[in-house]
Amino acid sequence: MSDKFATEFATENFIEYLSKIDDRTMEATFKFVLRHDLENKKGEQPLMLVVHLAGQRKLISTGIRLIPELWSAEKQEIVDMTAKQKTQLEKKFGSVVPPKSHLLQYQDDLLEIRKNIRHIEESFRAKNLPYDLDMLISKLKDSKKPKIKRSEPTHLVYDFIDQYIQENELTRVKGSMIVYKSLKRYLKKFQDTRNANVKFENMDYAFMQAFQNFLINHKEIHPTTGTVNTLNNITIAKQLSTLKTFLGYARRKGIKVADGHKEFTVKKDKLEVIALNKKEFDSLYALDLTSNSRLDQVRDVFLFSCVTGYRFSDLCQLKREHIKDDEIRMTITKTKEPSIVPLTRISRQILKKYEERISPLPMISNQKFNKYVKELCKLAEINDPVEIIRYRGSVRIANIYPKHDLVSAHTGRKTFVTISLDKGIPAEVVMKVTGHSDYKSFKRYISVDEERKKNEMNRAWD
Incomplete structure (x- = not known):
């Protein structure tokens, strides 16, 4: 080379x-x-x-x-x-x-x-x-791609609701997560009306207002009866409160949520307190049910709630081991707080009646109980008319029902508060029994009937 x-x-x-x-x-x-x-x-x-x-x-x-x-x-x-x-x-x-x-x-x-x-x-x-x-x-x-700033996935809200339910269903009272499933359903229907995806980053004050208006105007046809159902303000407030709670949870989990929803105020209508007065309680107690063992057992469970203030869920979990001497000691299902409730003459009578059973009380399902207790109160002639007022937006809807139609398992707890206060037991003592930590949440249970109002006025002024 x-x-x-x-x-x-x-x-x-x-x-x-x-x-x-x-x-x-x-x-x-x-x-x-x-x-x-x-x-x-x-x-x-x-x-x-x-x-x-x-x-x-x-x-x-x-x-x-x-x-x-x-x-x-x-x-x-x-x-x-x-x-x-x-x-x-x-x-x-x-x-x-x-x-x-x-x-x-x-x-x-x-x-x-x-x-x-x-x-x-x-x-x-x-x-x-x-x-x-x-x-x-x-x-x-x-460039629009890549998305250097993360864009929220389309189904993140719904996936996160499912995650929230999964994470909390074991620690919350059974059935309490149903409202989150309803929230998911309503949000999807709301999304369909807007032709735009529901996203955390868009859930501001305007979104909350728009969702509230959607719930007010929302109508559903019942699949079996064909009747048109609407939501009242109490149900709407529950959905909006649940959404705000859920958004706070998402924020704590590190998801970027629009701030405007915090300024949105959920207006809550007052619920009527359905409780038996002393006269109605006595008529139920004296009712002869020797020929009807089914309603006799329902009455015993209901009266036991009336004299202890226990919720139906607490009566379901009551065991012999919880009854010690002259009191019941157990942890409340809803609040997870310890509770001590003294036994009284009526509660002792009821427990003695079923002392041969494994369970202290003859409990049935909540659904059946709510059905039978209405039948029971009708038999006891607890028929005073009660006006129930609901609002759908600004529309007032008033209906009058006989009182026995409105009685449910929870009426027992409300009756305990009403009659205990009527008998002169101080509010702080009643709150200690029911487990209420503040008067704000306790006062909604108080029912002042006309007879008690008249007696108190006469005692004060005459």
């Missing part, structure tokens, strides 16, 4: 080598890193995108914050938690740990960022345009 040919060959190879270096230099490299120096009080760190190109380096925020345990620097991806790992992290970090659906969205966002950088570079090359890091970053920021 001549010296000239060798020189030309070497030059060509060197140029080709330089070309390869240039091509390699013009392709950006990037990775995601957590900024440990910017950790917030919750233990979260911002996830940054580090881009290298032609000797230049820049950091870009992804808009994502994570606790370090949820990021794998080696694999460059969000950690896929098991249920056990999630439980352990929640014990350590609490509500900072996001739901799995949230983490999956983060992972999709990071994948889109990677794809978009390569797409931008290919676009520059296809047009034979030289570019530098600033041009690449500018295009990346202007």
Whole structure:
């Protein structure tokens, strides 16, 4: 090989080598890193995108914050938690740990960022345009994809309601989660009327107003009777209060929720207190039921509630072990608080009547009990007319019913409060028995009947 040919060959190879270096230099490299120096009080760190190109380096925020345990620097991806790992992290970090659906969205966002950088570079090359890091970053920021700032998944609200129910159904009273299932159903119907997805980020004051108006105007046809059903203000207030509670829970779980809903005030109509007065209680107690054992047992359970203040759920869990000497000691089902209720003449009589049974009281299902107790009170001629007033928006709806039609299992607890106060027992003592911690929640149980009002007025002024 001549010296000239060798020189030309070497030059060509060197140029080709330089070309390869240039091509390699013009392709950006990037990775995601957590900024440990910017950790917030919750233990979260911002996830940054580090881009290298032609000797230049820049950091870009992804808009994502994570606790370090949820990021794998080696694999460059969000950690896929098991249920056990999630439980352990929640014990350590609490509500900072996001739901799995949230983490999956983060992972999709990071994948889109990677794809978009390569797409931008290919676009520059296809047009034979030289570019530098600033041009690449500018295009990346202007681009609608990837979504560097996380966009809320379409079904996140509904998925999160399901998650809330799943997380709380074992610790809450059976049946108390039904209102959340109803909320999910109403939100979906509301979404259909708006032709827009319901999202946490849009649940502001205007949303709450619009949802309230939807509930006021909402009508449903009963599948069996064909009657048109509407919601009254009490049911609507329950749905709105449940939604506000749920949004607070979502916020504590790290989901970005619009602030405006906090300013929305839920207006609650007062409920009528259905309670027996002393005369009605005595007539029920004296009723001859020797020929009707079914209603006789229902009466005993109802009267036991009237003289102890226990809810139906507490009567269902009552065991022999809870009865000690002259009192009942057990933990209340709803509040999980310990309760001590002294036994009285009537409660002792009822317990003695069923002392041969395994259970202290002859309990049946709540549905059957509510049906039979109405029949029982009708037989006892508890027939005074009671006006029930409900509102649907500003529309007043008034109906008059015989009192026996309005009696339910919960009437026993209200009767205990009403008659106890009528007999002169101080409110603080009654509250101690019923387990009420503040007078605000206790006072709605108080029913002042006309006879008691007349007696008190006469005693004070005559």
